[in-house]
Amino acid sequence: MNKITNHMPTAELQALDAAHHMHPFTANTALGKKGARIMTQGKGVWLTDSEGHKIIDGMAGLWCVNIGYGRPELGEVAKRQMDELAYYNTFFQTSHVPAIALAAKIAEIAPEGMNHVFFAGSGSEANDTNIRLVRRYWDIKGQPEKRIIIARTNGYHGSTIGGGSLGGMSGIHAHGGKLAGIVHIGEPNWWEQGGEMTPEDFGLMRAQELEKMILSLGVENVAAFIGEPVQGAGGVIIPPSTYWPEIQRIVDKYGILLIADEVITGFGRTGNWFGSQTFGIRPHIMTIAKGLSSGYQPIGGSIVCDEVAGVIGSDEFNHGYTYSGHPVAAAVALENLRIMQEEKIVEHVRDVAHPYLKAKWEALTEHPLVGEAKLVGLMGSIALTPNKATRAKFAAETGTVGYRCRERCFANDLIMRHVGDRMIIAPPLVITPAEIDVLIERARKSLDECYAGLKADGLLVARG
Numbered sequence: 001m002n003k004i005t006n007h008m009p010t011a012e013l014q015a016l017d018a019a020h021h022m023h024p025f026t027a028n029t030a031l032g033k034k035g036a037r038i039m040t041q042g043k044g045v046w047l048t049d050s051e052g053h054k055i056i057d058g059m060a061g062l063w064c065v066n067i068g069y070g071r072p073e074l075g076e077v078a079k080r081q082m083d084e085l086a087y088y089n090t091f092f093q094t095s096h097v098p099a100i101a102l103a104a105k106i107a108e109i110a111p112e113g114m115n116h117v118f119f120a121g122s123g124s125e126a127n128d129t130n131i132r133l134v135r136r137y138w139d140i141k142g143q144p145e146k147r148i149i150i151a152r153t154n155g156y157h158g159s160t161i162g163g164g165s166l167g168g169m170s171g172i173h174a175h176g177g178k179l180a181g182i183v184h185i186g187e188p189n190w191w192e193q194g195g196e197m198t199p200e201d202f203g204l205m206r207a208q209e210l211e212k213m214i215l216s217l218g219v220e221n222v223a224a225f226i227g228e229p230v231q232g233a234g235g236v237i238i239p240p241s242t243y244w245p246e247i248q249r250i251v252d253k254y255g256i257l258l259i260a261d262e263v264i265t266g267f268g269r270t271g272n273w274f275g276s277q278t279f280g281i282r283p284h285i286m287t288i289a290k291g292l293s294s295g296y297q298p299i300g301g302s303i304v305c306d307e308v309a310g311v312i313g314s315d316e317f318n319h320g321y322t323y324s325g326h327p328v329a330a331a332v333a334l335e336n337l338r339i340m341q342e343e344k345i346v347e348h349v350r351d352v353a354h355p356y357l358k359a360k361w362e363a364l365t366e367h368p369l370v371g372e373a374k375l376v377g378l379m380g381s382i383a384l385t386p387n388k389a390t391r392a393k394f395a396a397e398t399g400t401v402g403y404r405c406r407e408r409c410f411a412n413d414l415i416m417r418h419v420g421d422r423m424i425i426a427p428p429l430v431i432t433p434a435e436i437d438v439l440i441e442r443a444r445k446s447l448d449e450c451y452a453g454l455k456a457d458g459l460l461v462a463r464g
């Protein structure tokens with residue numbers, strides 16, 4: 001097979017990129033001066049850039065390339081589907097084979113009672129769908145005043161106006177505003193916010209903020225609660241064990257709808273098909289995207305429980321996207337799920353990759369920069385700190401040290417992302433023990449270099 005290689009020199013590509021391409025979540029003028037790193041190929045957990053570096057991808061792209069790069073089956077399926085039926089809509093009493101087959105497959109692997117799928121093109125779109133779904137549900141039930149959705153500070157639910165409003169990131173709200181009717185409670189981030197409390201007490205306290213919020217708004221005004229089983233973009237915040245059971249108790253007690261945003265945690269990331277299974281959550285709606293197609297095609301959706309789907313289906317729902325259930329995206333997602341099932345990739349995460357990585361990841365706490373190191377399935381984070389005992393922040397502006405660490409990782413051909421001063425990983429689910437060894441070796445080297453640099457620059461100082 002011919003490889004697609006771009007022979008234009010890196011500097012010329014970077015200049016064109018700077019001149020014409022607006023990158024998401026980026027200060028484009030500054031990037032233009034520095035030049036973007038240009039990726040050209042991917043195979044398994046490995047990326048190659050335009051300078052020929054072989055990089056181990058500790059982030060599976062953006063948490064999505066669960067089966068790894070370069071699986072030819074997906075391209076073959078895409079071509080076959082394009083040749084056969086490149087596009088048709090599902091709006092006007094029509095359907096097509098890929099959307100039908102994918103919806104049925106998702107229902108098969110989803111938790112019991114979750115048998116209905118509304119397709120979208122992305123996670124953000126799916127969460128926009130969810131806002132309308134839950135409000136429409138209460139309309140039809142004769143309680144149209146139940147409209148408020150409770151979400152969490154530092155949650156991430158996408159960056160459309162709906163998804164960005166559900167998310168609790170002030171930096172996103174600051175750019176373009178936030179929808180009314182969405183409120184936020186605190187996040188279960190014990191490392192940063194737990195103070196003298198035990199993680200378990202802190203988890204309970206944070207969950208009980210939901211009850212307080214419901215009571216202060218009046219349950220007659222509350223439609224739903226949304227949360228990620230594990231906050232991803234917020235820094236891989238794995239909640240204390242007490243958190244989700246208490247949230248579930250409160251949701252059940254007040255009868256509001258529960259939306260689990262499984263865009264990252266879905267499709268094997270936590271060692272089960274869904275994060276809700278790992279944490280014992282019983283949602284009414286699950287948001288999916290990313291791992292659904294392993295990022296080979298843009299597709300997302302909402303998995304809806306029988307009760308909610310029945311109510312919504314009792315009348316017209318004036319909502320949908322041109323590309324809802326797009327046949328090529330659906331066919332590719334279906335092939336991705338076939339590979340995941342056939343190759344037992346979820347079992348690989350649970351029985352092989354997670355236990356192997358967990359021991360090595362947690363051992364990073366021996367490093368002088370690392371306070372805590374946590375891992376669920378194959379999503380992990382480490383907190384960088386100048387003082388482990390007090391869980392201190394650095395005196396430098398939050399993110400300074402994380403950014404420096406990420407730059408060392410980049411230089412050592414490891415992709416590890418930083419969120420503030422946390423470093424996070426979510427490698428492809430197919431990563432092998434030998435590849436985990438490489439990841440850890442490069443991470444240690446990068447941490448060492450970061451530490452030496454901080455020392456030299458006098459930045460190993462705790463915030464006063």
Ligand SMILES: *Cc1c(COP(=O)(O)O)cnc(C)c1O
Nearest residue numbers: 122123124156157158261263264
């Ligand atoms: C990435 C993400 C989204 C948004 O998905 P897009 O496909 O980028 O729109 C929503 N929720 C969570 C939890 C995510 O991680």
